[in-house]
Amino acid sequence: MTSKNKPKYEPKSILITGGAGFIASNVLRYFWKQYPNTHFHVLDALTYAGDMKNIDDAIHSSDRFTFWYGDIRNERLVDKIISQSEIVLHLAAETHVTRSIYDDINFFETDVIGTQVIANAVLRHKKTVKRFIHISTSEVYGTAMTEDMDESHPLQPQSPYAAAKTGADRLVYSYYHTHKIPAVIVRPFNAFGPNQHLEKLIPRFITSVLLKEPMTIHGDGSSSRDFVHVIDIARALDMIIQASAKDVEGEVFNVGTNKVTSVLEIAQLIEKLMLDNGKQKMEFSEYTLNVDDRPGQVNKHLCNYNKIKKCLGWEPTITLEGGMKDIIDWYVNNRDWWESKVWMRQVPIVTETGKVEFH
Numbered sequence: 470m471t472s473k474n475k476p477k478y479e480p481k482s483i484l485i486t487g488g489a490g491f492i493a494s495n496v497l498r499y500f501w502k503q504y505p506n507t508h509f510h511v512l513d514a515l516t517y518a519g520d521m522k523n524i525d526d527a528i529h530s531s532d533r534f535t536f537w538y539g540d541i542r543n544e545r546l547v548d549k550i551i552s553q554s555e556i557v558l559h560l561a562a563e564t565h566v567t568r569s570i571y572d573d574i575n576f577f578e579t580d581v582i583g584t585q586v587i588a589n590a591v592l593r594h595k596k597t598v599k600r601f602i603h604i605s606t607s608e609v610y611g612t613a614m615t616e617d618m619d620e621s622h623p624l625q626p627q628s629p630y631a632a633a634k635t636g637a638d639r640l641v642y643s644y645y646h647t648h649k650i651p652a653v654i655v656r657p658f659n660a661f662g663p664n665q666h667l668e669k670l671i672p673r674f675i676t677s678v679l680l681k682e683p684m685t686i687h688g689d690g691s692s693s694r695d696f697v698h699v700i701d702i703a704r705a706l707d708m709i710i711q712a713s714a715k716d717v718e719g720e721v722f723n724v725g726t727n728k729v730t731s732v733l734e735i736a737q738l739i740e741k742l743m744l745d746n747g748k749q750k751m752e753f754s755e756y757t758l759n760v761d762d763r764p765g766q767v768n769k770h771l772c773n774y775n776k777i778k779k780c781l782g783w784e785p786t787i788t789l790e791g792g793m794k795d796i797i798d799w800y801v802n803n804r805d806w807w808e809s810k811v812w813m814r815q816v817p818i819v820t821e822t823g824k825v826e827f828h
């Protein structure tokens with residue numbers, strides 16, 4: 470039987486940690502439709518980055534959904550939830566690179582210790598947990614030493630966030646080799662989509678334009694990233710759930726597009742889509758304001774996704790240009806979601822030159 474006509478495996482239950490955050494809430498929405506008979510658990514501490522509004526009312530009020538308001542570092546709670554979960558998707562983390570520069574303790578406690586608590590609970594319930602997917606990040610690689618980065622690229626994290634995520638990534642790897650837990654590590658590149666917090670680049674630029682403020686660009690704007698849509702990330706996770714253990718367990722998979730876009734190009738794309746409508750056209754310079762580079766800034770990230778393509782047939786389907794219009798529309802139509810977060814768009818840090826800047 471080929472994988473095409475193999476009946477789809479429907480897990481009895483899926484735990485999504487950090488399900489009130491950006492990527493995980495989009496993953497929940499996607500999986501909710503994919504698995505209409507599955508029970509979903511979300512464990513989320515609702516930090517400043519989590520928002521209950523990210524979880525649709527229809528999901529929240531359903532009897533196949535349980536929301537656990539709690540911390541991934543709480544062993545008893547995590548044990549109780551994982552004892553009821555067939556699949557564990559671990560996304561809860563402190564995620565903002567700039568914030569990690571001035572307040573890194575939460576990053577190490579949540580991202581490393583929290584992951585250890587999850588991995589230990591998976592180990593205790595190894596007989597019933599079928600798959601544990603740990604969401605790592607391309608930030609673990611640091612600045613690219615090769616044109617594009619595959620999974621064997623050296624891990625050279627350049628920010629406290631990246632260092633904490635590297636600790637978590639290698640912790641899960643070590644648990645696989647030591648205890649043979651059914652772990653898979655996924656390293657998405659820069660995610661984009663709706664429901665993303667205003668502290669991240671694309672929502673910050675879009676809301677700047679909506680608020681008629683300049684788009685703030687770090688350095689000369691040449692720093693560039695590989696942007697992958699949240700739906701494509703959800704599809705990759707789904708394929709990993711469906712894959713056979715021998716193909717994916719103990720493996721690391723990059724998820725990206727092999728296309729690079731600079732910060733300046735993103736500002737230009739947003740300007741084109743939001744301002745080039747005849748009447749409102751303005752010179753680009755009026756909408757940008759340059760500040761120093763963020764300390765520890767990674768210059769370039771370009772994903773080599775050959776491994777997941779070869780192993781699971783995954784390929785990206787939504788380009789940055791193709792997906793951006795819908796995202797702009799989402800922020801235009803959901804002002805009540807983001808207006809209360811405007812004050813959190815910028816974080817004060819001391820740059821290389823000793824200046825305090827808001828990034």
Ligand SMILES: NC(=O)c1ccc[n+]([C@@H]2O[C@H](COP(=O)([O-])OP(=O)(O)OC[C@H]3O[C@@H](n4cnc5c(N)ncnc54)[C@H](O)[C@@H]3O)[C@@H](O)[C@H]2O)c1
Pocket residue numbers: 486487488489490491492493512513514515516517518519520539540541542559560561562563564565579583604605606607634656657658659660661666
């Ligand atoms: N956003 C990206 O571009 C990107 C790229 C690659 C990987 N990732 C990884 O994907 C995951 C999700 O990222 P995101 O950008 O959606 O994050 P996010 O900041 O939007 O959401 C994180 C969620 O985790 C919750 N959380 C934080 N600490 C917690 C704790 N101690 N206990 C329980 N819940 C807690 C928050 O309340 C929030 O709902 C993270 O692991 C991140 O490292 C993100």
